[in-house]
Amino acid sequence: MLLEGKTVLITGASGGIGRAAAIGCARHGANVAINYLNDREGADSAVAEIEALGLRAIAVRGDVSDPAQAPIFVQAAVDAFGSVDVFVSNAGICPFHSFLDMPLEVLDRTLRVNLHGAWYMTQAAANRMVDQGRGGALIAVSSISALVGGGMQTHYTPTKAGVHSLMQSCAIALGPHGIRCNSVLPGTIETDINREDLADPKKREYMAGRIPLGRLGEPDDLAGPIVFLASDMARYVTGAALLVDGGAFVNLQ
Ligand SMILES: NC(=O)C1=CN([C@@H]2O[C@H](COP(=O)(O)OP(=O)(O)OC[C@H]3O[C@@H](n4cnc5c(N)ncnc54)[C@H](OP(=O)(O)O)[C@@H]3O)[C@@H](O)[C@H]2O)C=CC1
Numbered sequence: 001m002l003l004e005g006k007t008v009l010i011t012g013a014s015g016g017i018g019r020a021a022a023i024g025c026a027r028h029g030a031n032v033a034i035n036y037l038n039d040r041e042g043a044d045s046a047v048a049e050i051e052a053l054g055l056r057a058i059a060v061r062g063d064v065s066d067p068a069q070a071p072i073f074v075q076a077a078v079d080a081f082g083s084v085d086v087f088v089s090n091a092g093i094c095p096f097h098s099f100l101d102m103p104l105e106v107l108d109r110t111l112r113v114n115l116h117g118a119w120y121m122t123q124a125a126a127n128r129m130v131d132q133g134r135g136g137a138l139i140a141v142s143s144i145s146a147l148v149g150g151g152m153q154t155h156y157t158p159t160k161a162g163v164h165s166l167m168q169s170c171a172i173a174l175g176p177h178g179i180r181c182n183s184v185l186p187g188t189i190e191t192d193i194n195r196e197d198l199a200d201p202k203k204r205e206y207m208a209g210r211i212p213l214g215r216l217g218e219p220d221d222l223a224g225p226i227v228f229l230a231s232d233m234a235r236y237v238t239g240a241a242l243l244v245d246g247g248a249f250v251n252l253q
């Protein structure tokens with residue numbers, strides 16, 4: 001049990017990586033506050049799964065791109081569990097689109113959810129941790145796409161580089177408060193975000209073929225790395241980026 005007695009907050013935890021991380025943290029003894037936007041059923045089922053493990057969980061609806069939602073989410077977690085020990089900034093979107101004709105609304109929404117949303121939520125969680133005076137851990141779900149490009153992701157990849165950069169700067173700003181700030185960089189993980197993209201058999205075969213470990217990722221592949229970075233096992237790790245990609249990034253030839 002690496003997170004016994006801790007309170008973990010995760011944005012976008014109604015499905016995919018966030019949901020797997022929420023359940024992974026509960027398996028290690030944490031109570032979990034789950035933020036979601038549209039998928040009430042997914043959020044409720046994550047809460048039920050955590051409760052079945054004997055831990056506590058709440059689901060709080062809110063759009064991370066709205067700055068007013070950040071203090072509301074943090075306060076809801078404090079009201080329910082009394083503290084904020086770990087915050088995982090995970091909520092994100094990736095509406096695949098070509099560059100030259102990118103509608104401004106698609107660009108704007110992607111930046112607002114993935115980057116502004118991460119910033120607002122991280123700041124609110126950090127303020128609470130500083131007030132508590134006993135440190136904490138912030139983790140951003142960045143991406144292999146922080147390091148490499150995507151022709152249909154020109155609006156998205158800068159946000160993933162951005163959230164890792166946010167963790168690096170926060171590591172400096174918050175280190176004196178004992179708050180560690182790190183990123184995980186998933187490769188291609190099968191979730192709703194890429195269901196349509198990977199429905200193309202050629203694309204799927206190409207993406208899977210790039211991976212030395214021989215398969216696309218599943219959401220639960222991120223649970224262990226996130227629990228590790230959240231826990232005291234990583235007590236001297238801050239400003240780091242942990243690739244979780246089955247080896248895709250290093251696979252040149
Ligand atoms: N899958 C992959 O290959 C990779 C994913 N990532 C990153 O992982 C993170 C999670 O993605 P993944 O699990 O794959 O995708 P999913 O689409 O499965 O999950 C996305 C989650 O984000 C939530 N969400 C979306 N927009 C908002 C918003 N405005 N406010 C609050 N919650 C929101 C969704 O909530 P709801 O459904 O309730 O609306 C959902 O819970 C993203 O940041 C993504 O960039 C990084 C690298 C690879």
Ligand SMILES: C[C@H](O)[C@@H]1OC(=O)[C@H](O)[C@@H]1O
Nearest residue numbers: 094143145187188193194
């Ligand atoms: C959504 C994509 O399949 C996924 O998102 C990322 O961040 C990865 O790099 C993949 O491109």
